Amino acid sequence: MSIISMAELPILQFEDKIVETVDKNPVVVVIGETGSGKSTQLSQILHRRGYTKSGCIAVTQPRRVAAVTVSRRVSEELNVPLGDEVGYAIRFEDRTSEKTIIKYLTDGVLLRESLSNPELSQYSVIILDEAHERSLNTDVLLGLMKRLIKLRASNLKVLITSATLDGEKVSRFFSDCPILNVPGKLFPVEIHHSSEKPKSYIDACLNKALDIHTQEPEGDVLIFMTGQDDIEKLVSRLEERIQRLEEGSCMDAVIYPLHGSLPPELQIRVFSPPPPNCRRFIISTNIAETSLTVDGVVYVIDPGFVKQRQYNPSTGMYSLDVVQISKVQANQRAGRAGRTRPGKCYRLYSSVAYKDDLLDATIPEIQRSSLAGSILYLKSLDLSDINILKFDFLDPPSFEALEDALKQLYLIDAIDDEGSITSLGRTMAELPLEPSLSRTLLEANECGCLSQALTVAAMLSAETTLLISQSKSADRKRKHTPSNLPDGSGLGDHIQFLQIFELWHETDYNTGWCKENNLQVRGMKFVKDVRKQLCQIIQKIAKGPMDVKTSKRRREDQDYRSLRKALCSGYGNQLAERMLRHNGYKTLGFKSQLVQVHPSSVLRTDEEGMFPNYVIYHELIATTRPYMRNVCAVEMPWVRPVFAKLQNLNVSKLSGGANQSHEEEVQPENADVQKDDGGGNAAPAQPAEDRDSKILAARERYLARRGQANK
Secondary structure, eight states, rough: OOSSOOOOGGOOHHHHHHHHHHHHHHHEEEEEEESSHHHHHHHHHHHHGGGGSSSSSEEESHHHHHHHHHHHHHHHHHTOOOOTTTEEEEEEEEEEOOTTTTEEEEHHHHHHHHHHTTTTTTTTEEETTTTTGOOHHHHHHHHHHHHHHHSTTTTEEEEEEEEOOOOHHHHHTTTTTTTEEEEOEEEOEEEOOOOOOOOOOOOOOHHHHHHHHHOOOOOOEEEOOHHHHHHHHHHHHHHHHHHHHOOOOOOOOEEEETTTSSHHHGGGGGGOOOOOEEEEEEEEGGGGGGOOTTTTEEEEOOOEEEEEEEEEETEEEEEEEEOOOHHHHHHEEEHHHGGGOOOOEEEOOHHHHHTTTSSSOOOOOGEEEEEEEEHHHHHOOOOOTTGGGOOOSOOOHHHHHHHHHHHHHTTTTOOOTTOOHHHHHHHHHTSSSSSSHHHHHHHHHHHHHHHHHHHHHHHHHSSSHHHHHHHHGGTTTOOOOTTTTTTTTGBBBHHHHHHHHHHHHHHHHHHHHHHHHTTTHHHHHHHHHHHHHHHHHHHHHSSSOOOOOOOOOSSSSGGGGGHHHHHHHHTTSSEEEEOSSTTTTTEEEEOOOOEEEEETOOOOOOOTTTOOOOEEEEEEESSSSSSEEEEEOOOOOHHHHHHHHHHHHHHHHHHHHHHTTTTHTTTTOOOOEEEEEEOOOOOOOOOOOHHHHHHHHHHHHHHHHHHHHHH
C-alpha cells in the first residue's frame, strides 16, 4: 500500500507489456520491486483491459492487514465504496457483494472457497501476491494452481507476484512460464552497519532512534521489532525519552505501532502524512518489509531479528523463536528507506554478520509448520491421483511433517485407515478452524453441548491473549487467574474460557465488565463476532436442528462432562498421561517427552499435588522449558478409542499411496527404521505409538488393581 500518486508508479509504464504477456500465457511471474505498485495496480490494469467481464479478479495476500489496507486503497483509487466493486475477505470477515469485481483475500480464504468450487470458476484471474513470503497456504495454492491451469487453460489467468521471489524457480515449476521484471521507484540508501552486536536490541533501537531525531534532517523513521510485546516496550520508552527532550531542540514527533493485532482504524494511521514540522516513528513487525509500504520513511533501523513460529513434528511442539532475518529480508528492510528520497538504513549488526550469518532466503513456512489443516484440505478435494507424500510442492515439506499430519487426522477420525477422507473430515474441512477444534464442534453436537463448544472454539481463536495480565512480564508466572474470574471448576482452561464468556453474556456483553476483570475489550468483542459467524457456518453445513445459543453459566462440575468428552475427541493426538512418580507438574505424552503444565493454567491438582491421570492440551510450546498450554482433564473411557487406533497405523495407506510399497515410500527419508539392540545387532524398531500405548494400557491395569486393593 502506498500514498504515492498513481501516475508515478513504475508498473504503469509496463501496462501494455504486462497485458500482452498475460493474453498469450496462462501463467506469468511478475517480479515487481519495492515501490513498483504491483499490489494495487495489477488488478486495475487487468480490469481496464476487460478481464472482469468474464469473472472476478482475486488477489491473495498472506497477511490479513495487507488484504484490508490494499483493498481500501484500490477502492479509493477507483472511487467506489469498499465492499462494492472492490472488497476483501479475511477469516471471519467478508466485505464483498454481488458487485465485487476485484477481491483481495487471504490465501487461506481462497483455499476454503475452492472446497465448494474446486475450479474457482467465479474468477477470471487469480493473482498470488507477495509469494516471496512463502506462507503455508500460498505454497499449497501454487501446487493447486498448477493443476487448475490445466483444467481451465482457456479461461483462467494466474499471476504470481513478488518483490524478491526466485522467479526462475517458480517459472520452472510452471513449465517455464514467462517472467516479467518491473523496476521499483527507489532512491539510493546508505547502509550503516554496527561494529558489534548490541546486548539489547531494544536499547540499541531506542538510542539510534533518539540519535536520528536529534541529529538528522526531517524524515520518518521505521523501526523493525520482533513482535507486539517488544513494540509496546519501545513505544513506551521512546515516548518517555522524547518528552524529556528540551523543548525546541528538535521537531515534534508522533509514534505509531504497527502489527497484525491492531484494529484497522489504528493500522491505517501510518498511511496519513504527519503534521507540519513533525517526525513519525513507525515501530513495526516484519509486516512493513513488503506487505505494506509506508511513504515518507527516510530512516530505517534494522536490529536483524524476526519472530518465527516453528513446529517440530517429532515432538508435536511449537516454539516462537526470535531468529536472525535472511539477506532477502535485510535488503527489503533497507529498501523501505528509499521510497521518496535518498535514505539511510542502520543495521544493528556487522557487515561480516550480514555476509556470513544470515541465510540467503527465509525458510518457507511449509517447512516449519504443522500441516494437519493443509493435508485435510487436500484430502477433501477428492483428487484420486494425489498421494499426499508426493504432492507437487515448490519446496516439499519433510516426510516427518507429512507423516505427523496424517497421524493427527487419523486419530481425530478425519481420515480412515485407508487414508480416505471421512464424512466427518469433509465437514471439518469446511469450518475455518484448525482440525482439532472442528472435530470438537462436531462431537459436541452429538453430545448436546454444541453451544458451549462454540464458545470455547471462539475463545481459542482470539488473536491475542485475552487476559491482559498474561501479556505483562511481571505477571507471567502467576499460578492462578485473578480471584474475581472463574477458575474452570478445577477442570482446566477450556472450562474457564467457557465460564468467562458466559459471565460476560450475563452482563449483556458489557465492556465495563471486561475492564473490571482485566480482559481485553477488543479481544472479547472479536470472540463474540467469531462465535456468531461459527454458529452461522455450522448451521449451514450440519444436518438437523442445532442448539447454538449462549447458555447461562454452569455451576456443577458434572455439567462440563459432555464438553470435556467432545474436547477429547478433537484432541486425539494431543493427550498426555501423568507419570507414575510423585511430581504433579510432569506428564508423559505419546511422543515420550516430558512437559510441564503452563503456570498460568487453572487445572487443579489433588491433595497430593498430583494432576489428573489424563489431560488434553491445545498446544505444546517451548519457551524456557516445554509447556502444555490450555489444558483440560479427560477420563480414561474417552481415551481408549485413541489407544486402539494407534495399534494399526500405516502411513503409506494414510497418504493415499496404498498401492505402493511402504518400504519404498518411507525408507529413504526415515533413517530410524532399525535400532541397535545394545549388542551391536540391528533389531526392528518398535513404533513409538505401540510402545506408548502398551505402557499406558499397563498403567491402566495397575491403577485398576490399586483401586481394588484400596476398597
